[in-house]
Amino acid sequence: MIVDIHHLNFAYRDSEILKKIDFTVKPGELLAILGPNGVGKTTLLKCLNGMHRASAGTVMVEGVDILKMRPMEIATKIGYVSQKNEKARLTLFDAVLMGRKPHIRWRPSDRDLKIVEATIRHLHLQEMSLRFIDQLSGGELQKVCIARALVQEPKLLLLDEPTSALDLKNQVEIMLLLRHVVDYHHIGAIMTMHDLNKAMRYADSVLMLKDGKVFSHLHPSLVTEQMIESVYGLPVEIHNINGHPMIVPKDSTQNLCC
Amino acid sequence: MHLHDGQIPEEYRKYIGRKFVFLLLLCVSLLIALLFSISSGAAHISLTDVVSSLIGLETSKKIEIIVWNIRLPQAISAMVAGAGLALSGAVMQSILRNPLGSPFTLGIAHAAAFGAALGVMVLGGGIMTSNSMGAVQITNPYLTTVAAFFFSIATAAVIVAIARMRGTTPEVMVLTGVALGSFFTAATMLLQFFANDVQLAAMVFWTFGDTARASWSELAVMSIVVTITGIYFFCNSWNYNAIDAGEETAKGLGVRVERVRAVGMLLASVLTATIIGFLGIIGFAGLVVPHIVRRIIGSDNRFLLPGSFIGGALMLLTSDTVARLILAPHVLPVSVLTAFIGAPVFLILILRGGRK
Numbered sequence: 001m002i003v004d005i006h007h008l009n010f011a012y013r014d015s016e017i018l019k020k021i022d023f024t025v026k027p028g029e030l031l032a033i034l035g036p037n038g039v040g041k042t043t044l045l046k047c048l049n050g051m052h053r054a055s056a057g058t059v060m061v062e063g064v065d066i067l068k069m070r071p072m073e074i075a076t077k078i079g080y081v082s083q084k085n086e087k088a089r090l091t092l093f094d095a096v097l098m099g100r101k102p103h104i105r106w107r108p109s110d111r112d113l114k115i116v117e118a119t120i121r122h123l124h125l126q127e128m129s130l131r132f133i134d135q136l137s138g139g140e141l142q143k144v145c146i147a148r149a150l151v152q153e154p155k156l157l158l159l160d161e162p163t164s165a166l167d168l169k170n171q172v173e174i175m176l177l178l179r180h181v182v183d184y185h186h187i188g189a190i191m192t193m194h195d196l197n198k199a200m201r202y203a204d205s206v207l208m209l210k211d212g213k214v215f216s217h218l219h220p221s222l223v224t225e226q227m228i229e230s231v232y233g234l235p236v237e238i239h240n241i242n243g244h245p246m247i248v249p250k251d252s253t254q255n256l257c258c
Numbered sequence: 259m260h261l262h263d264g265q266i267p268e269e270y271r272k273y274i275g276r277k278f279v280f281l282l283l284l285c286v287s288l289l290i291a292l293l294f295s296i297s298s299g300a301a302h303i304s305l306t307d308v309v310s311s312l313i314g315l316e317t318s319k320k321i322e323i324i325v326w327n328i329r330l331p332q333a334i335s336a337m338v339a340g341a342g343l344a345l346s347g348a349v350m351q352s353i354l355r356n357p358l359g360s361p362f363t364l365g366i367a368h369a370a371a372f373g374a375a376l377g378v379m380v381l382g383g384g385i386m387t388s389n390s391m392g393a394v395q396i397t398n399p400y401l402t403t404v405a406a407f408f409f410s411i412a413t414a415a416v417i418v419a420i421a422r423m424r425g426t427t428p429e430v431m432v433l434t435g436v437a438l439g440s441f442f443t444a445a446t447m448l449l450q451f452f453a454n455d456v457q458l459a460a461m462v463f464w465t466f467g468d469t470a471r472a473s474w475s476e477l478a479v480m481s482i483v484v485t486i487t488g489i490y491f492f493c494n495s496w497n498y499n500a501i502d503a504g505e506e507t508a509k510g511l512g513v514r515v516e517r518v519r520a521v522g523m524l525l526a527s528v529l530t531a532t533i534i535g536f537l538g539i540i541g542f543a544g545l546v547v548p549h550i551v552r553r554i555i556g557s558d559n560r561f562l563l564p565g566s567f568i569g570g571a572l573m574l575l576t577s578d579t580v581a582r583l584i585l586a587p588h589v590l591p592v593s594v595l596t597a598f599i600g601a602p603v604f605l606i607l608i609l610r611g612g613r614k
Binding site: 049051070071072073074075076078079080081082083084085086088089090091093094095098099101102104110113114115116117118119121126129130132145148149152158160 | 263264265266267269270273355496499500502503504505506507509510511512513514552556557558
């Protein structure tokens with residue numbers, strides 16, 4: 001197991017957001033966290049790398065409880081790709097190099113620079129390596145952020161809505177990239193998602209949250225219409241198109257808006 | 259992970275090399291500006307004499323006195339102050355993620371002006387005398403300095419304390435700073451309203467930042483503060499880069515964002531308060547120099563901070579020299595010149611940047 005989450009609780013002020021969350025992620029596994037807005041998907045993600053302090057429970061990464069580690073140590077094991085990324089007047093190479101920060105003491109070593117170069121090449125970004133990131137498109141910037149998290153040499157990658165701001169082509173590219181990264185480097189990855197179809201198609205397992213608890217944790221092919229209706233409060237049909245499950249809201253949903 | 263077949267790209271090395279060349283050019287320009295600044299003035303001294311005097315070769319008594327007692331302290335004071343103000347502006351802009359970050363937008367300069375006014379009026383530092391040069395002086399300048407310093411630091415402390423309570427976000431810090439700035443401006447106006455002619459003149463005079471105010475001992479204090487805070491900031495340039503990339507990304511990289519922000523803010527304020535306390539208010543250098551440097555070499559703090567440091571020294575030294583010469587024999591306070599020189603340069607850069 002790369003990650004083993006046991007009885008994780010998180011409370012903000014007096015309200016309990018997450019209750020007794022348990023799940024595990026294996027090497028080479030891409031897990032999608034699903035659930036309605038406000039259920040605590042991003043909060044759960046942030047509890048996993050200590051950005052939020054869990055009020056109870058443990059998060060074991062390769063057998064070590066990250067809640068007992070210093071932030072810099074956590075950053076050598078867990079890469080985080082935020083939904084909010086600022087553009088700066090920084091070259092793509094330097095932006096990715098920043099991911100080596102947890103490993104750099106004073107100045108980047110040759111090894112740091114080589115890892116950055118290799119990662120940029122693997123992600124086919126080398127043509128743009130000296131472009132400023134404030135000149136990149138949304139899809140390119142998202143790849144840079146994933147590259148930055150990868151050069152941390154993490155065992156676990158956390159991604160908050162990695163495709164939410166992207167067009168269709170970029171969404172597919174990012175999902176294929178994540179699939180490749182997880183398989184190739186044999187690391188674990190956990191992402192929050194709103195796009196159920198992308199999650200069903202590319203993830204190895206889906207974790208559905210409802211009312212701050214794990215509603216179900218299973219292989220995408222085992223997700224049923226009833227589960228989705230129960231979690232999202234919306235009747236849906238699951239159709240099979242070319243071997244891919246497609247979730248389509250039922251017609252009666254038109255009544256919802258009235 | 260299988261990421262070990264990398265090669266260090268040659269273009270990247272060249273790109274980094276160009277940034278070092280830029281820093282080197284700034285240093286050379288600074289040296290030239292320094293020699294020129296020392297040689298020019300009411301009594302012209304040839305560059306050869308300046309260099310001889312500086313490296314300790316024998317020159318005339320008169321040259322020794324002019325160089326070592328008058329022009330060198332003022333030139334060094336301009337350089338130290340410019341470097342410190344620009345550095346503190348660069349750091350504030352970065353940690354607050356706000357291009358308007360500077361001692362002015364955050365009310366620190368206003369607090370210093372209030373402190374000085376209070377020192378002049380209530381604490382009795384306000385009897386002015388005229389010396390033989392015709393310039394106004396404030397008796398008991400240390401009292402004024404200490405009062406200005408105290409209020410600047412208190413303002414920074416309040417900003418950080420409020421930010422601690424409400425979450426150390428740039429919005430909270432900037433808005434708190436703006437509110438405190440307005441408060442101290444009003445408080446200063448209140449004091450000025452009740453001040454007598456002499457006190458009022460002293461208060462206004464104090465706000466004209468002037469590099470000639472610092473003696474060698476004051477210079478030493480300023481230099482020590484600039485050095486210590488400078489080292490701290492340079493050591494944190496990776497942290498500032500990470501915060502530039504976004505708060506969550508920085509936290510994901512193991513940066514304790516709130517702590518880096520609070521400490522950075524406090525130290526940048528100490529730095530500013532020390533300079534303003536000794537020299538009076540010198541505007542614009544802290545705001546504009548980092549922007550100019552950023553437009554030339556980008557926002558990578560590993561280079562932006564040293565670039566702002568040297569660039570600030572160069573800008574203030576140049577302004578100071580021009581201020582001494584432009585209306586000779588009258589000497590303008592440098593604070594008048596910084597914005598006169600800085601604003602047009604800055605506007606040109608904005609216009610050129612917009613065309614890309």
